[in-house]
Amino acid sequence: MMYLKEIVKKNKVWIGIYIVVGIVLAFLTNLSANYYQQLIDHFTAGTLTFRFIIIYGSVLLLICIGNYLDEYPGRKLENGIYLDLKVQALKKVSCIDYQTYQSLGTGELLQKIESGSGAGKRILFDFYFEMARKLLPSIGFSMLFIWRLNTSIAYAVLAGYILVFVITNILLRSLYHLKEKILNNEEQMTHFLTRGFMEMVTFRLHRKFKAEIAHANHAKTQIVDSKIKMSLIHEAFFTLFALLVTLIKIGIILYAWFTKSLTIGAVIALITLVDHAYTPIAIFNVLFVQYKLDQSAFKRYTHFLDAKEDKQLQIGEPLQSLQGAFNICQIDFAYSKQMIFKNLSLAIQAGEKIAFVGGSGSGKSTLVKLLIGLLKPTCGEIQIDGQALGKICLEDYYKQILYIPQESPIFDGTLRENLIFDKQIADEEIVAVLKHVCLEEWFTKLSHGLETKLGERGITLSGGERQRLALARIWFQDSKVIILDEATSAMDNLTEEHVMKAVLEVAAPCTVITIAHRLNAIKDFDRILAFHMGTVVGEGHFNELLADNDYFKELYHVGSLEE
Numbered sequence: 001m002m003y004l005k006e007i008v009k010k011n012k013v014w015i016g017i018y019i020v021v022g023i024v025l026a027f028l029t030n031l032s033a034n035y036y037q038q039l040i041d042h043f044t045a046g047t048l049t050f051r052f053i054i055i056y057g058s059v060l061l062l063i064c065i066g067n068y069l070d071e072y073p074g075r076k077l078e079n080g081i082y083l084d085l086k087v088q089a090l091k092k093v094s095c096i097d098y099q100t101y102q103s104l105g106t107g108e109l110l111q112k113i114e115s116g117s118g119a120g121k122r123i124l125f126d127f128y129f130e131m132a133r134k135l136l137p138s139i140g141f142s143m144l145f146i147w148r149l150n151t152s153i154a155y156a157v158l159a160g161y162i163l164v165f166v167i168t169n170i171l172l173r174s175l176y177h178l179k180e181k182i183l184n185n186e187e188q189m190t191h192f193l194t195r196g197f198m199e200m201v202t203f204r205l206h207r208k209f210k211a212e213i214a215h216a217n218h219a220k221t222q223i224v225d226s227k228i229k230m231s232l233i234h235e236a237f238f239t240l241f242a243l244l245v246t247l248i249k250i251g252i253i254l255y256a257w258f259t260k261s262l263t264i265g266a267v268i269a270l271i272t273l274v275d276h277a278y279t280p281i282a283i284f285n286v287l288f289v290q291y292k293l294d295q296s297a298f299k300r301y302t303h304f305l306d307a308k309e310d311k312q313l314q315i316g317e318p319l320q321s322l323q324g325a326f327n328i329c330q331i332d333f334a335y336s337k338q339m340i341f342k343n344l345s346l347a348i349q350a351g352e353k354i355a356f357v358g359g360s361g362s363g364k365s366t367l368v369k370l371l372i373g374l375l376k377p378t379c380g381e382i383q384i385d386g387q388a389l390g391k392i393c394l395e396d397y398y399k400q401i402l403y404i405p406q407e408s409p410i411f412d413g414t415l416r417e418n419l420i421f422d423k424q425i426a427d428e429e430i431v432a433v434l435k436h437v438c439l440e441e442w443f444t445k446l447s448h449g450l451e452t453k454l455g456e457r458g459i460t461l462s463g464g465e466r467q468r469l470a471l472a473r474i475w476f477q478d479s480k481v482i483i484l485d486e487a488t489s490a491m492d493n494l495t496e497e498h499v500m501k502a503v504l505e506v507a508a509p510c511t512v513i514t515i516a517h518r519l520n521a522i523k524d525f526d527r528i529l530a531f532h533m534g535t536v537v538g539e540g541h542f543n544e545l546l547a548d549n550d551y552f553k554e555l556y557h558v559g560s561l562e563e
């Protein structure tokens with residue numbers, strides 16, 4: 001509820017207006033029923049006046065105007081709340097803890113956000129606001145007018161309310177179970193859709209789509225069956241409810257007929273008022289059932305909003321001007337139970353060009369993620385320019401470093417966005433940089449130039465083009481530390497050599513940390529660290545390691561054979 005309270009606080013003025021307008025409208029609607037009774041009675045008694053018709057007409061006119069004016073705050077709040085909840089999800093992603101983020105599935109999460117935002121909007125807008133502005137005032141005002149006309153009928157209407165509540169609560173029990181089933185299956189459905197879309201090539205070549213469609217069909221059947229059952233239960237309630245209202249109306253007519261205590265106007269007004277008193281109850285019941293069911297969808301969404309955050313992104317010691325010296329002091333790190341580093345220590349000088357090499361799974365990418373603060377050591381400390389990395393404000397740190405990840409270095413956006421993000425840089429300057437990364441010719445073929453859309457994960461580019469584009473960012477960012485995780489692995493040898501030369505030139509004053517599998521690419525690096533199962537098993541310049549280190553020699557020869 002904390003998240004909904006925040007939204008209420010943000011929109012308090014409009015919510016206030018919306019509720020007040022609703023209450024006034026509920027009063028006027030019931031008042032009009034009352035005037036209608038008097039109008040009929042005056043009419044039959046021959047005492048109707050022009051003044052009375054004007055007053056009655058004015059009330060009806062005010063209702064029309066009020067209903068129209070009500071639309072503005074109504075639509076503003078309805079759409080605003082739903083979209084605010086979606087924005088909250090993006091805000092959450094911006095500060096979520098990296099390991100928690102890794103444990104989330106895209107498809108299921110998207111469905112959770114979609115269902116949760118809709119549920120949150122309905123909880124506030126369709127339930128709480130409707131209750132405050134329409135249902136409670138309507139019930140209150142109609143009961144008041146019924147009471148004034150006849151107290152016995154008012155008691156009968158109240159007894160009906162109690163009966164309706166009892167039935168609703170019985171129905172809710174079976175509906176909960178169905179709703180949970182629908183939500184689970186809807187999340188599964190989006191999961192199958194998202195993964196089918198993202199893994200199209202793998203699934204097609206492994207002929208997995210048949211099984212995938214069968215899974216999706218199973219989820220579909222479950223959703224459809226559960227939704228039919230839910231509708232049937234809802235409809236059964238409505239039928240019972242319509243019967244109850246009909247019985248009360250017949251009861252009023254019989255009562256008036258036997259007792260002769262009511263005028264024609266009063267009978268008509270009572271029948272209208274019973275509708276005014278019971279329609280909100282019928283609506284309330286639908287909304288209450290929906291509210292209870294929405295709570296389960298909203299809880300699944302708030303579970304994501306409550307996920308662990310990386311507090312260090314905003315809070316921490318300020319980091320002034322970065323020099324780029326790292327000191328890794330006796331760190332331990334494990335992924336759940338898999339120990340990756342035990343008591344690892346090493347130092348990197350400011351301005352040093354250092355490469356991490358080693359077999360697959362030896363921990364190179366994990367170390368890099370520890371150095372950029374995405375992962376946190378379970379023990380020990382990483383220092384940057386003598387300051388504990390675990391205590392500094394990461395936003396300050398990220399302003400001064402550049403990291404090019406192994407997976408998907410290009411995001412869904414234009415070429416310009418992918419190169420300079422939100423900076424303002426002249427086109428000529430951007431195009432000039434493309435020459436350094438051997439993309440000049442490729443660029444001239446683009447029909448939309450810098451505004452060319454690159455597709456999800458840069459799907460319209462070759463692997464080597466993606467990597468060269470990502471490396472071009474080095475020219476646009478004033479970084480003191482550049483970290484590259486296999487940033488040239490998809491390039492041919494010639495292009496790799498040319499691009500790396502240009503990168504090392506522009507990054508001459510910076511600390512450069514790179515992970516490389518192709519060892520020829522790091523011949524000119526100041527120092528190479530060879531990793532094996534989370535420990536450093538070799539350290540030195542390329543030629544030294546090739547001469548003295550068996551593990552490095554093996555990596556080199558196997559790599560050369562592969563090439």
Ligand SMILES: Nc1ncnc2c1ncn2[C@@H]1O[C@H](COP(=O)(O)OP(=O)(O)OP(=O)(O)O)[C@@H](O)[C@H]1O
Pocket residue numbers: 102335336338340358359360361362363364365366367
């Ligand atoms: N998010 C994760 N959760 C659990 N285990 C992980 C996770 N990421 C990596 N690992 C495991 O940690 C170990 C080290 O992985 P890491 O990616 O650091 O290796 P690497 O040396 O960079 O390998 P490669 O050269 O193949 O990229 C591997 O055994 C890997 O399976």
